[in-house]
Amino acid sequence: MKLHEYQSKALLRDHGVAVPEGHVAATAEEAAAFAAKLFEGGSARVAVKAQVHAGGRGKGGGIKLAASAQEAAEFAASMLGSRLVTPQTGVDGVAVHKVYIEAGADIANELYVALTLDRSQRCPVVIASAEGGMDIEEVAASNPDAILREHCAPGWGLRPFQATRLAYRLGLSGKAARGVASTMVKLARAYRELDASLAEINPLVITGDDGVVALDAKFDIDDNAIYRHPALAALRDSSEEDPLEMEAAEHNLSYVALDGTVGCMVNGAGLAMGTMDEISNAGGFPANFLDVGGGASVERVANAFRILMKGERVSAVLINIFGGIVRCDRVANGVIEALDTVAVEVPIVVRLQGTNAEEGREILRQSDVEFIVAETLHEAAEKAVAAAGGGAA
Numbered sequence: 001m002k003l004h005e006y007q008s009k010a011l012l013r014d015h016g017v018a019v020p021e022g023h024v025a026a027t028a029e030e031a032a033a034f035a036a037k038l039f040e041g042g043s044a045r046v047a048v049k050a051q052v053h054a055g056g057r058g059k060g061g062g063i064k065l066a067a068s069a070q071e072a073a074e075f076a077a078s079m080l081g082s083r084l085v086t087p088q089t090g091v092d093g094v095a096v097h098k099v100y101i102e103a104g105a106d107i108a109n110e111l112y113v114a115l116t117l118d119r120s121q122r123c124p125v126v127i128a129s130a131e132g133g134m135d136i137e138e139v140a141a142s143n144p145d146a147i148l149r150e151h152c153a154p155g156w157g158l159r160p161f162q163a164t165r166l167a168y169r170l171g172l173s174g175k176a177a178r179g180v181a182s183t184m185v186k187l188a189r190a191y192r193e194l195d196a197s198l199a200e201i202n203p204l205v206i207t208g209d210d211g212v213v214a215l216d217a218k219f220d221i222d223d224n225a226i227y228r229h230p231a232l233a234a235l236r237d238s239s240e241e242d243p244l245e246m247e248a249a250e251h252n253l254s255y256v257a258l259d260g261t262v263g264c265m266v267n268g269a270g271l272a273m274g275t276m277d278e279i280s281n282a283g284g285f286p287a288n289f290l291d292v293g294g295g296a297s298v299e300r301v302a303n304a305f306r307i308l309m310k311g312e313r314v315s316a317v318l319i320n321i322f323g324g325i326v327r328c329d330r331v332a333n334g335v336i337e338a339l340d341t342v343a344v345e346v347p348i349v350v351r352l353q354g355t356n357a358e359e360g361r362e363i364l365r366q367s368d369v370e371f372i373v374a375e376t377l378h379e380a381a382e383k384a385v386a387a388a389g390g391g392a393a
Contacts, residue, residue, distance in 0.1 A: 001221045002053040006100045008217035015190040022102035031076035034101040036069040045104035048075040050096045053240040056086035110203035115191040124152040132203035158188035179212035195225030251303040260285025261315040261388040263308040284385030302338035316347045316388035323354030332360035347387035351380035
């Protein structure tokens with residue numbers, strides 16, 4: 001679950017990290033009122049920031065600096081209700097429903113600091129760079145040596161000596177080094193306590209007097225841990241999420257929408273990834289990742305079909321089921337029964353392997369539904385791509 005900047009900054013503030021004063025606004029009038037308060041408090045400039053779940057907002061015009069409350073209102077009015085296009089949104093962009101009005105900062109230097117999970121080392125890792133800001137992705141690609149890493153021992157988190165060492169490796173010293181080290185320790189604590197999968201500050205700003213302030217923030221919370229954090233669950237912004245992914249979650253299906261034409265229905269995440277690879281190898285493009293789980297019951301298959309058929313570009317469906325715990329003949333009967341309740345008007349390719357696989361394939365061949373039956377995954381992928389109108393035949 002992704003959080004907005006204003007929500008992430010509230011969490012950082014709760015964990016002792018310095019953030020600029022700011023207010024979230026849903027109208028231009030609210031933006032003007034909040035901006036006026038900030039100017040009265042001594043701010044020379046006020047930032048107006050579109051609140052969307054995407055990075056690169058500055059490049060897309062989603063962050064603007066206002067010199068007056070009236071200008072802040074004008075910027076807010078131009079953003080609210082518009083679709084912001086950034087390098088992370090795709091060409092369609094995302095709708096802007098809220099803006100964040102924030103006091104300007106005295107920026108002397110910009111850093112990048114984040115925590116995420118290093119699966120290869122099975123522990124969290126702090127990622128930092130002295131070159132923070134909008135172009136951090138380009139820095140990582142063109143100058144990987146500028147990206148520093150410090151792993152956190154499980155159970156211990158980021159130790160103060162590690163944070164201090166990392167601050168000095170960033171070229172800092174004195175008050176600035178101490179402030180950055182302290183901020184990294186607090187960020188690591190927030191990452192752990194909130195069950196985050198990502199905690200990011202970009203940029204982490206060093207001010208003219210060597211103060212340290214989080215000028216932007218991002219938290220991604222592990223969906224599997226949300227039950228432990230009801231207050232965080234209440235922060236979910238459904239308007240920022242794919243409606244099909246939300247519908248799938250309601251039915252306990254793992255679904256991720258993609259841009260291809262071959263809809264995938266598979267039992268098992270690893271098998272689903274392999275299926276998507278085979279579709280690509282056959283010259284096609286998967287329309288989704290969809291794991292129906294080990295049981296592949298009639299209800300789950302029916303719900304999966306409903307979701308797949310809502311995909312605008314789906315031209316064929318590939319069902320790839322391994323019968324381990326569940327028998328393939330039961331899966332075959334379940335698929336046929338599910339199709340009695342869901343209209344599927346595209347070709348359906350089915351590959352069954354495992355327990356009673358041949359019996360399952362024969363049930364499909366004898367049914368009134370015109371299935372395209374395959375025995376191997378490679379064969380199934382090629383047939384699905386061909387049925388979708390492209391790739392190998």
